[in-house]
Amino acid sequence: VTTSASAANAILLVGHPNVGKSVLFHRLTGAYVNVSNYPGTTVEVTRASARFDREAMLLDTPGVLALPSRSDDERATMRALLNESSRCLVQVGDAKNLRRTLTLTALLAELGLPMILALNMHDEAAARGVMVDIPALSEELGIPVLATVATGGEGIGELTHGLGHAGRAEALLRYDPEIEAGIECMADAITRFAPHPLLAARGLAILYLGGDSVVADWLAEHAGKQFAQLEALRQAASERAEGDLPALLARERTEAADTLATSVIQRAVRSSPLLSQRLGQYVVHPLWGVPILLGVLYAVYQFVGVFGASVLVGLMEKDLFEGILNPAFTDLVSATIGPGWLQELLVGQYGLWTMGMTYALALILPIVTTFFFAFGVLEDSGYLPRLTVIANRLFSLIGLNGRAVLPMVLGLGCVTMATLTTRILHSRRERLITIFLLALAIPCSAQLGVVLGMLGGISFTAVVVWALAMVGILLLSGFLAAKLIPGRRIPLVTELPPMRLPIIANVLKKTGGRLKWYLIEVIPLFLLGTFIMFALDKSGALPAIIEGGEPLVSGWLGLPKEASAAFVMGFLRRDFGATGLFSMAHALSPIQAVVGMITITLFIPCFASLMMMVKEQGSKVALGMVAVIMPFAFFIGGLFNLVLRAVWS
Amino acid sequence: MSPTHEVRLPLAFIPPGTEVRLAALGDEIDPLQREQLTAYGLASGRPIRVLQQRPMTVILADEVELALEHAVARHIWVEKSPLAG
Numbered sequence: 001v002t003t004s005a006s007a008a009n010a011i012l013l014v015g016h017p018n019v020g021k022s023v024l025f026h027r028l029t030g031a032y033v034n035v036s037n038y039p040g041t042t043v044e045v046t047r048a049s050a051r052f053d054r055e056a057m058l059l060d061t062p063g064v065l066a067l068p069s070r071s072d073d074e075r076a077t078m079r080a081l082l083n084e085s086s087r088c089l090v091q092v093g094d095a096k097n098l099r100r101t102l103t104l105t106a107l108l109a110e111l112g113l114p115m116i117l118a119l120n121m122h123d124e125a126a127a128r129g130v131m132v133d134i135p136a137l138s139e140e141l142g143i144p145v146l147a148t149v150a151t152g153g154e155g156i157g158e159l160t161h162g163l164g165h166a167g168r169a170e171a172l173l174r175y176d177p178e179i180e181a182g183i184e185c186m187a188d189a190i191t192r193f194a195p196h197p198l199l200a201a202r203g204l205a206i207l208y209l210g211g212d213s214v215v216a217d218w219l220a221e222h223a224g225k226q227f228a229q230l231e232a233l234r235q236a237a238s239e240r241a242e243g244d245l246p247a248l249l250a251r252e253r254t255e256a257a258d259t260l261a262t263s264v265i266q267r268a269v270r271s272s273p274l275l276s277q278r279l280g281q282y283v284v285h286p287l288w289g290v291p292i293l294l295g296v297l298y299a300v301y302q303f304v305g306v307f308g309a310s311v312l313v314g315l316m317e318k319d320l321f322e323g324i325l326n327p328a329f330t331d332l333v334s335a336t337i338g339p340g341w342l343q344e345l346l347v348g349q350y351g352l353w354t355m356g357m358t359y360a361l362a363l364i365l366p367i368v369t370t371f372f373f374a375f376g377v378l379e380d381s382g383y384l385p386r387l388t389v390i391a392n393r394l395f396s397l398i399g400l401n402g403r404a405v406l407p408m409v410l411g412l413g414c415v416t417m418a419t420l421t422t423r424i425l426h427s428r429r430e431r432l433i434t435i436f437l438l439a440l441a442i443p444c445s446a447q448l449g450v451v452l453g454m455l456g457g458i459s460f461t462a463v464v465v466w467a468l469a470m471v472g473i474l475l476l477s478g479f480l481a482a483k484l485i486p487g488r489r490i491p492l493v494t495e496l497p498p499m500r501l502p503i504i505a506n507v508l509k510k511t512g513g514r515l516k517w518y519l520i521e522v523i524p525l526f527l528l529g530t531f532i533m534f535a536l537d538k539s540g541a542l543p544a545i546i547e548g549g550e551p552l553v554s555g556w557l558g559l560p561k562e563a564s565a566a567f568v569m570g571f572l573r574r575d576f577g578a579t580g581l582f583s584m585a586h587a588l589s590p591i592q593a594v595v596g597m598i599t600i601t602l603f604i605p606c607f608a609s610l611m612m613m614v615k616e617q618g619s620k621v622a623l624g625m626v627a628v629i630m631p632f633a634f635f636i637g638g639l640f641n642l643v644l645r646a647v648w649s
Numbered sequence: 650m651s652p653t654h655e656v657r658l659p660l661a662f663i664p665p666g667t668e669v670r671l672a673a674l675g676d677e678i679d680p681l682q683r684e685q686l687t688a689y690g691l692a693s694g695r696p697i698r699v700l701q702q703r704p705m706t707v708i709l710a711d712e713v714e715l716a717l718e719h720a721v722a723r724h725i726w727v728e729k730s731p732l733a734g
Binding site: 254 | 679681682684685686687688689690692700701703704705707711712713714715716717718720721
């Protein structure tokens with residue numbers, strides 16, 4: 001714990017999910033976080049120094065539905081509140097939903113930190129006829145309250161100015177006398193046994209009585225032996241309460257927030273729903289939802305699959321790299337270094353430039369860029385949360401709920417990133433199943449591009465066979481996993497943020513941030529992979545592996561034995577392996593191409609995603625998944641080889 | 650229906666377009682999910698507008714659009730609000 005009041009320079013952004021904290025963070029720091037239009041995108045606390053004050057450190061915390069903390073996101077935010085040396089809090093709230101915002105304020109105010117309240121998305125509130133009397137609210141709370149529109153940059157200047165006037169908020173309520181006595185008792189004990197350098201004991205008492213596990217851990221650590229007395233006090237307070245104490249505390253806060261909100265809100269009567277509301281309803285409509293989904297998928301395919309994977313890759317690979325850069329670089333290397341192993345390492349068959357950089361920049365970059373752009377547009381439009389509603393029934397077959405569609409769709413961009421995003425799922429069981437399916441059957445955009453490029457070149461049937469195989473395996477293995485993994489399915493309850501017209505500048509920033517993340521991860525691995533291939537080739541190990549793999553690769557999968565090299569590459573990144581198969585496409589029959597692509601798609605996605613699996617699930621679970629996935633990939637590949645040879649000739 | 654004897658109905662059975670008031674969250678709902686619903690602003694007496702029932706129940710509560718599976722909406726009890734038909 002590094003708390004110290006003397007060096008308090010952290011400004012914490014705290015608020016509900018999807019109220020614009022991350023966009024505001026970007027406005028205030030210039031730094032970029034993965035902002036998305038669904039809860040759980042900020043999975044960890046992000047920090048960057050403030051634009052307006054280089055001494056100050058801004059912290060973007062994961063969205064909290066409520067405090068005391070219950071979910072992973074809420075626990076992360078609670079830990080930040082306890083452990084950061086906070087100078088002040090900025091509560092970011094949704095202007096059109098003041099009641100909910102103030103329910104959180106009612107708790108944050110008790111922490112005794114200087115704070116301000118930014119009522120964001122003021123434009124949307126106004127469009128819905130919700131008017132907040134901001135001066136009156138500021139007067140009631142005793143802190144600066146500002147109206148902002150983070151996406152458009154409105155109110156940011158006032159916000160930075162307001163930070164200088166941040167103050168301790170007035171408490172919104174006194175609890176019921178019986179409960180209040182318990183809080184005071186607990187606050188006294190905390191002051192004696194485990195005082196926090198910055199946070200008020202009363203606030204900690206309310207959180208602890210409300211069942212916050214992070215606060216309980218912190219108190220246990222700092223109170224030492226005396227923690228038993230705190231526990232006894234909590235026990236006594238719970239027994240005195242008429243009903244569930246955490247629920248009673250929460251209800252009183254909700255009622256206080258309701259009273260205050262009612263006094264400062266004016267609601268204009270609207271005659272008809274807004275266009276965005278009507279559009280939002282069509283998208284989840286029982287009749288129109290699916291045709292709209294198919295239309296969206298087709299548009300994404302046109303943009304990523306056709307424009308990105310064919311047009312842009314063609315320009316980059318054929319025209320730029322093979323036409324201009326690679327010959328020029330090869331000439332340069334030949335002229336300066338001369339023939340020898342170093343030349344081969346740089347520009348040979350497994351050259352760092354001719355293979356590693358060409359794959360990474362010419363084949364993968366255009367596809368990933370177009371995918372992330374399309375994904376960003378869908379996110380900012382509010383379509384993705386509605387997709388969870390449409391996908392819910394399908395996902396219930398595999399023991400999940402519609403929320404799992406978000407990591408799965410993101411996985412079509414980058415499985416590593418998607419594995420991290422599984423934190424938005426509420427139970428460990430859902431996360432386990434989703435991570436397994438991501439690793440097994442969701443091809444990332446890099447691989448998808450290679451697959452579409454290769455199989456599309458053969459025939460539409462080949463693409464359909466591959467796609468049906470993937471969907472079938474996804475559903476079947478998900479169905480089995482759901483049966484085998486104990487625990488029950490959680491029904492879906494989700495917020496549907498309003499449909500909005502995406503702001504292209506924000507989408508571009510977001511795409512840029514994700515691309516940077518992707519390239520930092522991808523290029524070193526591509527170079528390492530190329531180097532390993534080069535070393536295996538030079539040491540004579542590659543021919544030995546190709547020979548050794550022959551029974552499996554040629555006998556069982558029916559592929560030429562050289563395809564073994566692609567599978568070796570697939571261990572590092574499966575799109576790298578797929579690219580290896582792509583480069584020998586001319587030597588493959590349609591059946592061989594489909595079998596090869598099915599096998600390599602089922603492989604572990606890449607080394608980075610494996611590391612992420614270890615990080616999220618522990619090495620035992622991750623290695624267990626690898627032990628299932630590897631043989632399974634070859635087994636299914638061989639099965640398709642047998643079946644396709646029998647029925648498709 | 651007499652206005653003094655409000656009839657409680659499960660949210661899942663309310664036709665789209667109807668305005669109702671929340672009466673209670675049933676005990677069948679998982680405790681964590683009940684806390685989640687409360688945090689979304691579903692407290693007793695709050696007005697709710699039902700937007701659709703298929704494929705899921707979608708409601709508007711205080712400018713927040715929420716989608717709920719029928720497994721949950723079946724256990725949310727509502728009463729016809731006196732203002733709406």
